[in-house]
Amino acid sequence: MAESPLRVALLGCGTVGTAVARRLVDRADEFAARVGRPLEVVGVAVRDAGKPRPESGLDASLFTTDADELVTRADVVVELIGGIEPARGLLISAMKHGASVVTANKALLGEDGPRLYETAAENGVDLYYEASVAGAIPLLRPLHVSLAGDSVQRVMGIVNGTTNFILDKMDRTGEDLADVLTEAQELGYAEADPSADVEGHDARAKAAILASLAFHTRVAAPDVSCEGIMSITSEDIRAARKMGCVVKLLAICERRQDERGDESLSVRVHPTLVPRSHPLASVREAYNAVFIETELAGELMFYGQGAGGDPTASAVLGDLVQAARHKVTGSRGPGESAYADLPILPMAQVQTRYVIRTDVQDRSGVLAHVTSVFGTQGVSIESMRQGVRRSEDGLATLTIATHAASDAALARTVDQLRLLDDVSAVTSVLRMEGI
């Protein structure tokens, strides 16, 4: 009896599903030793059950189109379909039938995480989703479990490999975004429709998941302010380089305290200037890395591959082993909590540092006019630098770095700058972190 296998059901058999299945077959003894009982794949739900899938290592009879039925007869269900439905319905049904579930579905968790967390708690099962953020990097369990005696102040991560590949390539070659995006698509680093990546939606879902775990507060994707990388130009990258910075798309979740000591959260995704000396600046190509600041531990960083069949399978299988161990011992891991219930600050109130690049007339009095606009809006200037007058248009680039200012004050400042006769254009407004 002790040796009766635990039943594993897979939903989806794409790149990750195939890697997971293959490993379960090839290393059956290892999994049995680590779990305490053998794992048996009892079915794989797919769209076309007749398609041959020899690379999975599984018997053809295990493939089925009836996912609804499959989830009722498993101890652990691994969901790798992605998207909202039918994934959500299947996961909820699986948990109601007593199965623990493992998923890599960031979109679903970002949109409806709390409902899934509650279903898991109500049914006394595990819901694990390590693979949903930063792929192979063990990140969510450390954040949720290892740092449970500490207090997280800030999570700042490169959690989207596609955009990091693009920005890194732009930094190294000086190419334009459009060209690099085409290359990324050819190399398979970007989808044919890259909008989920380049518009920041993928990172936004991940930011919601990270913030929920780090701050014991329910944060959903729509709570996350989000700006993608499509407006980043090669000129932005060059200007960043001159300042000793790189541009990274960061998911930032931080705890803030107002003058009265009341806490709130800022959760946002945007292109960010990061000094080259910061550990996140050296994260190249499609790698992911997450920088965490806590009260006691100080600065931590986790680095690794954020996507791909095998790396994602590593995270999924780690979750599967843990869920299966709990099935063997009749326990469950710690669930998500939302006891802190911190308010989420509207983006207009979030304070960050900015770097604003403008094209100005090269004549006396310009600096006085520009600085007075900042002064009127209460935005404190940290440094200014004026380039040489360009022969082609007679304009000069004026770059202004600010101290921390609210998004609202900055927006008003930019609006007023645009009204100045001396200012031909505000060419770029970027936030800066990691100073």
Next chain:
Amino acid sequence: MAESPLRVALLGCGTVGTAVARRLVDRADEFAARVGRPLEVVGVAVRDAGKPRPESGLDASLFTTDADELVTRADVVVELIGGIEPARGLLISAMKHGASVVTANKALLGEDGPRLYETAAENGVDLYYEASVAGAIPLLRPLHVSLAGDSVQRVMGIVNGTTNFILDKMDRTGEDLADVLTEAQELGYAEADPSADVEGHDARAKAAILASLAFHTRVAAPDVSCEGIMSITSEDIRAARKMGCVVKLLAICERRQDERGDESLSVRVHPTLVPRSHPLASVREAYNAVFIETELAGELMFYGQGAGGDPTASAVLGDLVQAARHKVTGSRGPGESAYADLPILPMAQVQTRYVIRTDVQDRSGVLAHVTSVFGTQGVSIESMRQGVRRSEDGLATLTIATHAASDAALARTVDQLRLLDDVSAVTSVLRMEGI
């Protein structure tokens, strides 16, 4: 009843103990929310119970010299005394009395880990020791739990902050080891007796712990080949710099396969040349970082503070919360396993790349004589570089980098080089990793 507190006993009240106690007092509500029941410190075992310790935030009546009695009346015992005895006896007694235990004691785990693991399993309690390796960095739980569905090939870590501080300072300033060590002692980065750090014994215990978890095999400190940094000269650092490398003291645990496919482990601590482009090379000052290579996840790195009161307290408190949650739910985490039981390769058989620096006579035929020694011993040369003849002694530096060779073959090569008339001295032999 559900609200009756869990009893926590602390053994030791130094820097880490005080930080742990203070946090439990100051954030009692937070701990109660995360554990599911309040935590109550029921006693602190110290040498001098009469000494006032207001900084702990605890009532003076809680301090006791009777550690033996204290461990019999707690749900979780946190051991921060260090050393082998009485720590070992107290932990074993605590577990036999049904308490889960948390410890930061790498020396004890390195020496007698298996006995502790077994005691925990026999008594159905948790034994956690996240703080014992790489301080604040969540590392052991990710290795043990998150990567449980993957297969670790290699763990390569900077796990001793003192030696990293020294080597980093030597690299940045060109100073000699003795001078930097004195500075490190003045700054509190090194002990008055620095031998445990600079001779590599601290890193050795940590290597044993890492190897045990990564490879499901019992590895104790005496199984770990160990070489410290005392022989590293400023000339070694300069030579490394010329090769685009830094010198780091690394704890290396790796799985090897021989021609027949049989697996074995190499577990060792030694100064190592690491290319500046490798993520470990940029780990500065007293920071720690651990680089892990797995079959599925690929390359991962974990970075953070390796020592200090608050960082160590972060890891200890994370373990405490997890052990306490298990007490609340009546479960326990996965124990250590040794099912793989891989043999540990003697150092003489371990293959690594080497860089050998020699002083040679500047005359014709030298290179032929030197290379023929390597050829005779079957050690393949990857590159050679000869410096200019020095006016003071008429000698030139000849630096030879090898392909992977066994420690034994390399030792024979060095012995024979020393017999050559052309070779005035073999000034340095260093291993190289991360190419």
